[in-house]
Amino acid sequence: MTRAVPEPPFAYATPPTTAVAGRLLPPASEADAMSDSSTVGIHDSVTDVFPAPVFRDELADAAPDVRIVSDGDDLAPCDALVTFRYEDRFLSADLDWIHSIQAGVDRFPFDTLRERGITLTNSTGIHGDVVGETAVGLMLAFARRLHVHRSHQERGEWHKPAWDDAFPLRRESACVVGLGTLGRGIATRASALGMDVTGVKRTPVPVDGVDRVSPPERLHEAVADARFVALAVPLTDDTEGMMSTAEFGAMRDDAYLINVARGPVVDQAALVDALDAGELAGAGLDVFETEPLPAESTLWNREEVIVTPHAAGFNDEYYERVATIVRENLRRFDAGESLTNRVV
Ligand code: NDP
Ligand code: 7N6
Numbered sequence: 001m002t003r004a005v006p007e008p009p010f011a012y013a014t015p016p017t018t019a020v021a022g023r024l025l026p027p028a029s030e031a032d033a034m035s036d037s038s039t040v041g042i043h044d045s046v047t048d049v050f051p052a053p054v055f056r057d058e059l060a061d062a063a064p065d066v067r068i069v070s071d072g073d074d075l076a077p078c079d080a081l082v083t084f085r086y087e088d089r090f091l092s093a094d095l096d097w098i099h100s101i102q103a104g105v106d107r108f109p110f111d112t113l114r115e116r117g118i119t120l121t122n123s124t125g126i127h128g129d130v131v132g133e134t135a136v137g138l139m140l141a142f143a144r145r146l147h148v149h150r151s152h153q154e155r156g157e158w159h160k161p162a163w164d165d166a167f168p169l170r171r172e173s174a175c176v177v178g179l180g181t182l183g184r185g186i187a188t189r190a191s192a193l194g195m196d197v198t199g200v201k202r203t204p205v206p207v208d209g210v211d212r213v214s215p216p217e218r219l220h221e222a223v224a225d226a227r228f229v230a231l232a233v234p235l236t237d238d239t240e241g242m243m244s245t246a247e248f249g250a251m252r253d254d255a256y257l258i259n260v261a262r263g264p265v266v267d268q269a270a271l272v273d274a275l276d277a278g279e280l281a282g283a284g285l286d287v288f289e290t291e292p293l294p295a296e297s298t299l300w301n302r303e304e305v306i307v308t309p310h311a312a313g314f315n316d317e318y319y320e321r322v323a324t325i326v327r328e329n330l331r332r333f334d335a336g337e338s339l340t341n342r343v344v
Pocket of ligand 1: 124131239310
């Protein structure tokens with residue numbers, strides 16, 4: 001079945017950012033490096049998210065040569081590479097352009113890519129609806145106790161909740177830290193359920209559906225009243241460990257942390273300590289300091305922690321959404337225009 005995938009700017013969320021890290025877009029002369037005879041490689045690591053052959057077929061009309069490249073394959077014929085994983089060998093493969101099928105490109109060495117003249121683009125702009133649904137789904141699970149009922153079901157047990165365990169989301173508040181594609185996707189859905197939504201971003205401009213936007217310097221104040229704190233920032237030097245002992249201390253004791261950003265944004269040991277001390281009610285975690293989450297982690301076996309396997313963005317349209325960005329950027333390269341979603 002072929003679905004109609006909107007052309008950028010995406011209808012799923014906010015338009016993709018064009019300079020994620022504040023970098024300049026390329027002059028037209030740089031963009032001439034690729035042409036309509038470009039060879040596009042699809043690194044088979046994309047298979048972690050969708051089948052590489054399905055993606056190749058989706059892109060087949062966008063360039064004359066679209067090929068899957070596997071671990072042993074030479075990258076030399078490729079002008080551009082679409083990938084999930086980062087590998088050091090990409091740096092010496094004479095690539096003009098790498099496209100990450102993730103929004104988060106924290107694994108890529110920005111400075112070295114810049115030195116080598118390799119453009120990096122990402123996939124921000126495509127996850128607002130699905131990650132928004134997952135984050136708000138986690139809030140609903142905690143409020144309606146769905147995770148507890150499912151655990152009882154697995155044991156064939158019939159237990160009603162205590163009279164005051166479950167609560168309606170309508171009267172609750174959420175603070176969304178990071179108000180880009182993901183954050184707005186979370187905020188609009190939380191707001192639609194009647195929640196009071198506040199948020200945090202470095203440039204605290206008004207955001208639709210968000211009652212109050214604070215800068216990161218006021219993070220403690222921003223999270224203090226929220227029943228749910230949802231993290232949706234990129235992993236950077238500034239955001240690494242931004243939620244730690246002091247921040248958990250600033251949160252309500254009956255608050256839940258939702259992390260759909262990156263594991264290291266949270267100091268995981270401090271989170272476990274805060275849960276043990278009853279300083280937080282629970283956590284819904286899609287991302288972790290180490291992935292997969294190690295079997296010995298104490299996060300696996302806590303009733304008030306819901307673990308999802310970095311799956312918040314998964315959906316059966318993922319390959320089409322990425323293909324729409326890549327196709328648009330191939331067109332821009334050919335036309336000598338600036339690329340969308342450019343990071344380096
Ligand atoms: P965007 O670039 O659209 O949004 C990032 C937001 O974070 C912006 O609002 C930005 O606003 C804000 N921000 C950046 N730095 C800070 C800071 N130091 N303090 C507070 N706010 C900050 O990215 P996306 O929403 O597409 O993705 C965000 C991240 O989520 C990705 O980088 C990735 O790591 C993760 N992700 C996880 C997924 C999953 O499957 N779990 C799926 C997709 C993304 P401002 O510039 O004003 O600060
Ligand atoms: C695969 C994860 C991102 O940064 O990590 C997410 O985009 C995507 C669905």
